[in-house]
Amino acid sequence: GxxxxxxxxxxxxxxxxxxxxxxxxxxxxxxxxxxxxxxxxxxxxxxxxxxxxxxxxxxxxxxxxxxxxxxxxxxxxxxxxxxxxxxxxxxxxxxxxxxxxxxxxxxxxxxxxxxxxxxxxxxxxxxxxxxxxxxxxxxxxxxxxxxxxxxxxxxxxxxxxxxxxxxxxxxxxxxxxxxxxxxxxxxxxxxxxxxxxxxxxxxxxxxxxxxxxxxxxxxxYWTLESKPHRDDLKTSALTVHHLLREAVKGQLVSDVPICVLLSGGLDSSAITAFASQELARNGQGPLYTYAVDYVDNEQYFRPNHFQPNADAPWVQKIASLFNTRHQTVFLDTPALADALPIALKARDLPGMVDIDASLYLFSREVKKGATVALAGECADEIFGGYPWCRDNNVLSTGTFPWMRMISERLLLFSPELLKYIRPQEYLAQRYQEALAEVPCLPGENQAEKQMRQLLYLNITRWMPVLLDRMDRMSMAAGLEVRVPFCDPRLVEYAWNIPWAMKNCDQREKGILRLALKGMLPDEVLSRRKSPYPKTHNPTYLETVRLWFERLIDDSSSPLRQLVNIDSIRTLINTKASAFNPAWFGQLMGGPQLFAYLIQVNTWLKEYKISFHL
Structure with missing residues (x-):
């Protein structure tokens, strides 16, 4: 640093x-x-x-x-x-x-x-x-x-x-x-x-x-530039393949042990495939891979719209196929709650709570065997892999597509805070600012223009959330994580691939799946997107709910002056069930809302934050 x-x-x-x-x-x-x-x-x-x-x-x-x-x-x-x-x-x-x-x-x-x-x-x-x-x-x-x-x-x-x-x-x-x-x-x-x-x-x-x-x-000195895309589908897929291979090749350079963070999904499997082949070509290897899972998740995991299936079987398939030296790190639910203050300190701001904490704990274990890791982060932002990229109504909501239940969340805050921050005006201003930046391409039809806007929001407003998380949590453990999908040459090329081509075969990241054909098994190529794994153990919800209740009962908690106590009591009594499966992104539901408010309170208290009113 x-x-x-x-x-x-x-x-x-x-x-x-x-x-x-x-x-x-x-x-x-x-x-x-x-x-x-x-x-x-x-x-x-x-x-x-x-x-x-x-x-x-x-x-x-x-x-x-x-x-x-x-x-x-x-x-x-x-x-x-x-x-x-x-x-x-x-x-x-x-x-x-x-x-x-x-x-x-x-x-x-x-x-x-x-x-x-x-x-x-x-x-x-x-x-x-x-x-x-x-x-x-x-x-x-x-x-x-x-x-x-x-x-x-x-x-x-x-x-x-x-x-x-x-x-x-x-x-x-x-x-x-x-x-x-x-x-x-x-x-x-x-x-x-x-x-x-x-x-x-x-x-x-x-x-x-x-x-x-x-x-x-x-x-x-750098920005996304919109240009007509001249390549056909086959050429585009070959170019994506070449650019990703070159990015992985360049990012394998290191004088210290290196590995890949593997989830068994399309993106991390692609990085594993390219890295494994490159090491073999240079007479190096084997490739080390690491995955994260949770104790008891087999018992508690239930598929939903955002998490259609568990990672474990897919991880083993890819690790075996590429003959990697693989290790799965298992995290226990109590450790996640205990690491919330550590994750806050790593970010210096409230963050993605247990999703941050788990990455920190995972990175700490990976660090025992490697100093540098490659990850499949950011393919979804660049190629449009999120569920909201297939929602025809998403831009008509008038705000960022990963933000949900805004009116329900506003009920949790004190009238004084709402009057001070003017939430509807602030959100509208930030959203319109973002849309005004989008470099439009003359002659694009309305559908293509809207997809360009959505992908611009993905890359410039959503992707930094994940990059911040990846950098702070890994570096807090002394692990450097590299992200080949963020190679500027690949990002620039993908930016101008038309949506119909990105979404070829009517599949999310269709162009990437086509680019990887022959490198990965068909069942991996056709696997539905699944985000970073999180705990589904109900004891985590109860841990953070009781922690939050104690915090609200403490008259010295700085958060108390910013919230509507009656609404907060209802939130506690209903276990925040109204905020499932997600009020932010794909992973932050009821338990994460409790944890986020806990982190806000800890941040105000530990960092001795004063209000400039």
Whole structure:
């Protein structure tokens, strides 16, 4: 993880201890090493998870060029580093290490801010030019790696996570109407760029920021572009196959043990197939795979619209087919509830509760055997795999399709809170903002235009929820997860495949199924989408319900002033059954509503959040 501090007025050198404290908050992200670079006006810090070049990749990394000194702190992996390195060497640059950190730094020295347009990877980094007294921040195209910043008076702070910024004494954790609206209306999703806390922002995906004595400039360097799709169905499927294979191949680069997170679904099975073949081609292997399941789920699992079948039989089928060294991690229900505060601390915000907690516990077990994992995340966003992509009425609801039971949820909140956050106005504003961004294609019919809008919402508003979850929960356990489906080349190509082609054979992700024909068994190719597994044990519901009841009975609970106590009592007495099977996404039902409100209360209390009214 990365963090840093710029101040044009004060001398920072006696305040090294503050920078150390900021960096220490990120030690879970970077358990292997740490470093600090400090001058009078700037301080950069780094916590390292060693993946490439253990000896030469120490950070912050400093390079002298001309009269200037350039310093970088960087979190991520640059998959096209070897090609860029060769190109930079032809321009006369010399490298002192094999690390991708140095490639990014020298690319910036050579090409300036336009260097980011050449990068294919997952990254958030800061480069400080000591001579020009200028800071450059950048974040990858799809926001796989996080980056937050705060600018207050003469102090500019940045960090991989909110906790690193909050460790600075100049930042007070406050929320205003916007922050509360994000938590209670959109949560656990967030509007791009929102840091939730007052005065704190997130650098949006595909953007860079320049900070100097004149102030802040923010520029977008990448976005989805709508173009006519010229390829026929067969060519499109072959291209998807090729781009995904290349993405997996590039993301297998590592100097430490690597594995695949396998659910037995189409997406993770595809990653397993490509990774297994690539390792075999290079005389490496076998491939290690990991799956997650829950104690007693065989007993309690019941199919529903969102979860049509259990994963276990499918996992075994794929693991056997590709001869992987497979391990299934079994989680017990009490551990999920116990890990809710850990998941909150990893996110610094209320999140996807037990779905977060289970990923953290799973990552902790995977970390015992691997440092890097590949996952099948984000195929559904890119190819339109969600149930709401087949709902003809979804755009007529006038809000984000993963948000349900909004009016029922509003009954839970106090009249004062509702008056303050103006929920209907806020939701309508955020939804219309999102639709206004969609790059429409002239000549598209209404149906194609609506699907483009829906897929844009998927990629820019829903996908960050899952990417945030994947990054925070895995990195809290010191595990780096890579997502080949988020390769920008694949995302750009898939974006312009017409919906009729994406949905070929009238199947969700039909084009992807066609692209994988011959690689995976037909029964896997025809398996219905099933989301990340969750516990179905009724003891989890009872655990969080009783926990929430105790919290509401406690007069010191900060949540009490924000809710309608009568409605909350009804919620407790009815076991939140009205919110099943899901009020958010596909997995967050009644039990998760209790857990989410528990996390909100814990967040307000533990983070000492004050209200700016």
């Amino acid at each position: 990365i963090t840093g501090w710029i101040n044009w007025k004060d001398d920072l050198t006696p305040k090294r201890f503050i920078l150390e404290k900021m960096a220490e908050t990120l030690s879970c992200r970077g358990p292997d090493a740490g470093g600090i670079w400090l001058s009078a006006q700037a301080g950069l810090a780094h916590r390292r998870l060693i993946v490439i070049d253990p000896e030469g990749g120490s950070q912050p990394m400093v390079r002298q060029y001309g009269e200037g000194q350039y310093v970088i702190t960087y979190n991520g992996e640059l998959y096209n580093a070897p090609e860029l390195r060769r190109e930079l060497e032809t321009k006369g640059h010399h490298f002192l290490s094999h690390s991708d950190t140095e490639v990014i730094l020298i690319a910036f020295i050579e090409w300036g801010v336009t260097c980011v347009k050449r990068f294919n990877g997952i990254f958030a980094f800061a480069i400080y030019n000591d001579k020009d007294q200028q800071l450059f921040l950048a974040r990858d195209q799809l926001g796989i790696k996080p980056l937050f910043y705060a600018n207050c008076r003469d102090t500019f702070l940045f960090g991989s996570e909110l906790k690193s910024i909050l460790a600075h004494p100049g930042i007070q954790p406050e929320v205003d109407a916007t922050g509360l609206a994000e938590i209670f209306l959109l949560g656990p999703a967030r509007t791009p760029g929102q840091g939730i806390l007052r005065g704190v922002a997130e650098l949006k995906p595909g953007h860079y920021l320049i900070y100097d004595r004149k102030g802040i400039q923010i520029r977008r």
